[in-house]
Amino acid sequence: MSTPAIAAVDWGTSSFRLWLLDAAGTVLAERRSGDGMLTAGAEGFGVVLERHLEAAGASAALPVIVCGMAGARQGWIEAPYVTVPAGLDGILAGAVPVSGQSRDIRILPGLAQRKAAAPDVMRGEETQLAGIVPLFATGRHVICMPGTHSKWVEAADGVITGFQTWLTGELFSVLAKQSILRHSLGEVASPPSPENPAFIASCKQALGQGGDIGPQLFRIRAATLLQDQTPEVAAATLSGLLIGAEIASARRNLAPPEDKIILVASGPLGTLYAAALKLAGCSVMQADADEAVRTGLFEAATRMGWAG
Amino acid sequence: MSTPAIAAVDWGTSSFRLWLLDAAGTVLAERRSGDGMLTAGAEGFGVVLERHLEAAGASAALPVIVCGMAGARQGWIEAPYVTVPAGLDGILAGAVPVSGQSRDIRILPGLAQRKAAAPDVMRGEETQLAGIVPLFATGRHVICMPGTHSKWVEAADGVITGFQTWLTGELFSVLAKQSILRHSLGEVASPPSPENPAFIASCKQALGQGGDIGPQLFRIRAATLLQDQTPEVAAATLSGLLIGAEIASARRNLAPPEDKIILVASGPLGTLYAAALKLAGCSVMQADADEAVRTGLFEAATRMGWAG
Numbered sequence: 001m002s003t004p005a006i007a008a009v010d011w012g013t014s015s016f017r018l019w020l021l022d023a024a025g026t027v028l029a030e031r032r033s034g035d036g037m038l039t040a041g042a043e044g045f046g047v048v049l050e051r052h053l054e055a056a057g058a059s060a061a062l063p064v065i066v067c068g069m070a071g072a073r074q075g076w077i078e079a080p081y082v083t084v085p086a087g088l089d090g091i092l093a094g095a096v097p098v099s100g101q102s103r104d105i106r107i108l109p110g111l112a113q114r115k116a117a118a119p120d121v122m123r124g125e126e127t128q129l130a131g132i133v134p135l136f137a138t139g140r141h142v143i144c145m146p147g148t149h150s151k152w153v154e155a156a157d158g159v160i161t162g163f164q165t166w167l168t169g170e171l172f173s174v175l176a177k178q179s180i181l182r183h184s185l186g187e188v189a190s191p192p193s194p195e196n197p198a199f200i201a202s203c204k205q206a207l208g209q210g211g212d213i214g215p216q217l218f219r220i221r222a223a224t225l226l227q228d229q230t231p232e233v234a235a236a237t238l239s240g241l242l243i244g245a246e247i248a249s250a251r252r253n254l255a256p257p258e259d260k261i262i263l264v265a266s267g268p269l270g271t272l273y274a275a276a277l278k279l280a281g282c283s284v285m286q287a288d289a290d291e292a293v294r295t296g297l298f299e300a301a302t303r304m305g306w307a308g
Numbered sequence: 309m310s311t312p313a314i315a316a317v318d319w320g321t322s323s324f325r326l327w328l329l330d331a332a333g334t335v336l337a338e339r340r341s342g343d344g345m346l347t348a349g350a351e352g353f354g355v356v357l358e359r360h361l362e363a364a365g366a367s368a369a370l371p372v373i374v375c376g377m378a379g380a381r382q383g384w385i386e387a388p389y390v391t392v393p394a395g396l397d398g399i400l401a402g403a404v405p406v407s408g409q410s411r412d413i414r415i416l417p418g419l420a421q422r423k424a425a426a427p428d429v430m431r432g433e434e435t436q437l438a439g440i441v442p443l444f445a446t447g448r449h450v451i452c453m454p455g456t457h458s459k460w461v462e463a464a465d466g467v468i469t470g471f472q473t474w475l476t477g478e479l480f481s482v483l484a485k486q487s488i489l490r491h492s493l494g495e496v497a498s499p500p501s502p503e504n505p506a507f508i509a510s511c512k513q514a515l516g517q518g519g520d521i522g523p524q525l526f527r528i529r530a531a532t533l534l535q536d537q538t539p540e541v542a543a544a545t546l547s548g549l550l551i552g553a554e555i556a557s558a559r560r561n562l563a564p565p566e567d568k569i570i571l572v573a574s575g576p577l578g579t580l581y582a583a584a585l586k587l588a589g590c591s592v593m594q595a596d597a598d599e600a601v602r603t604g605l606f607e608a609a610t611r612m613g614w615a616g
Contacts, residue, residue: 073533081534112530112533112534113530114534116535118523118527119527119530119531119533119534119535120526120527120530121529121530121533121534149488149526152523164523164526165523165526165527165530166522166523166525166526167483167487167488167522167525167526170487170488171487174482174483174486174487175475175482178482178486179475179478179479179482180457180475180478209519210518210519210520211517211518211519211520211522212518212519212520212553212556212557212560214474214475214519214553214554214557214558214561215426215460215472215473215474215557215558215561217474217475218428218457218472218473218474218475219426219427219428219473221429222420222421222427222428222429222473223427225381225420225427225429226389226420226422226427226429227424227427245520245522246522248520249520249522249523250522250523252520253522253523
């Protein structure tokens with residue numbers, strides 16, 4: 001059995017994932033937890049990281065490559081944004097060392113779009129992009145990266161030329177838990193199946209409205225009062241409306257060539273977006289988001305001479 | 309000095325307003341408090357009402373006419389919805405008596421739109437509409453009633469033919485307090501001035517997007533990180549985007565004849581919507597919302613023989 005060459009960490013706002021990889025990039029161990037930036041900021045990033053490294057069986061000298069919110073200003077060590085347009089070489093080469101640690105730890109920078117009228121930032125998704133460069137190495141491409149803050153990225157010949165963010169996941173969460181719609185959705189927590197008729201109907205409806213679902217949201221409340229709508233239908237409807245609106249809005253704003261979309265997503269969310277993009281008439285090439293970020297982290301480690 | 313003929317109450321989800329009116333509708337006393345349905349549901353609607361009546365100096369026999377959420381299923385006594393299309397006579401005549409009280413108390417019904425694909429409900433706004441009937445007595449009109457849940461109403465020859473709801477006020481609240489944008493807005497609570505350049509710019513931008521502000525919301529966060537945007541500018545931008553999106557969406561959905569809008573609103577929100585509607589190129593006739601609801605309640609009391 002091979003030995004670990006590096007630890008690769010995707011450190012988000014509310015999630016922490018760590019893999020031990022050998023010199024060929026094979027996964028030897030994995031840890032997932034809720035020790036994101038918010039938790040780690042309180043407990044100490046170094047303490048949290050060492051705890052997970054020990055639990056995964058990492059040696060004391062194993063180097064660590066990190067991406068995500070750990071590199072934010074309010075994170076561990078700020079890894080300043082690389083400005084688009086940017087190739088991914090610049091990102092992978094821009095890792096910032098964390099000083100005062102017993103091992104070599106580097107944090108990858110995020111991407112910033114500094115257009116005055118359309119500022120935007122990402123941290124973590126750029127490493128996923130670095131992991132799927134072959135998919136957009138030539139020609140113009142549009143890449144959809146769904147999540148709490150969905151990113152839609154434009155790339156030309158392997159260079160990230162621009163990106164925009166939709167608050168879809170966060171809108172679902174605040175509307176479902178904090179707004180009047182909470183009375184309709186109740187405790188329904190899991191995403192709907194892509195075959196759910198309410199999801200399909202509401203997604204199609206939103207896809208036909210150019211990104212505007214203004215008058216549709218309160219109807220979820222009214223349907224509970226007037227039409228005995230179940231919480232499951234309410235949740236599937238909200239999900240379909242928000243995802244449909246995001247896709248309609250992104251297509252309107254980005255005009256993907258031939259309506260081809262590279263979808264970078266994992267799990268149920270990936271299944272849901274793939275279904276919604278197909279309802280929109282897009283052709284979808286899907287890459288697994290977990291695999292993409294791991295590949296991107298491994299690429300960065302390789303360039304530092306730690307692996308490969 | 310004249311004596312009170314009735315007490316008129318607008319009882320919302322989170323607000324309570326009471327006026328003592330003489331037989332000609334003149335205001336003799338006023339009470340405003342946060343004892344809305346949520347508070348009153350816990351303390352008891354009758355207890356809360358009697359406390360305010362006593363403080364206002366009402367006699368023990370003074371009859372009370374009520375509109376708003378007190379008539380909801382989860383309110384005091386359910387006053388079942390009147391279904392549109394509906395003239396306002398039906399609403400004013402449909403008051404439901406509250407039994408077991410020491411005085412005569414009646415609650416006005418709300419309106420329901422029972423179209424399968426576009427269910428909607430209102431409670432309270434129908435009484436404002438009853439108070440401004442002369443403004444839409446002949447011809448087709450579109451009426452904008454901004455608030456937590458903004459209502460856009462279509463009327464033809466004095467009959468309410470349909471309506472739709474935008475969650476604008478609630479979206480502002482949950483985005484400002486619960487989402488990632490809270491880091492940009494901070495504690496800014498008051499609405500912007502309609503002359504605020506950030507409000508005007510973002511409102512114009514949203515007005516040009518047909519109701520879709522998907523990619524604009526996260527830019528508020530990014531502008532804080534990349535452009536040293538102040539919390540005041542962030543709040544004015546969010547306000548302009550949401551109000552502009554509502555107006556663009558409503559115009560797209562309702563096609564107001566000659567772009568004339570009857571705006572029913574009071575205070576700073578009224579000023580803001582009037583400015584935004586003018587930015588949209590609409591001609592605006594504004595009615596005061598407080599006065600409208602009071603007039604509507606007085607009309608209902610008159611039909612019951614309590615006044616007029």
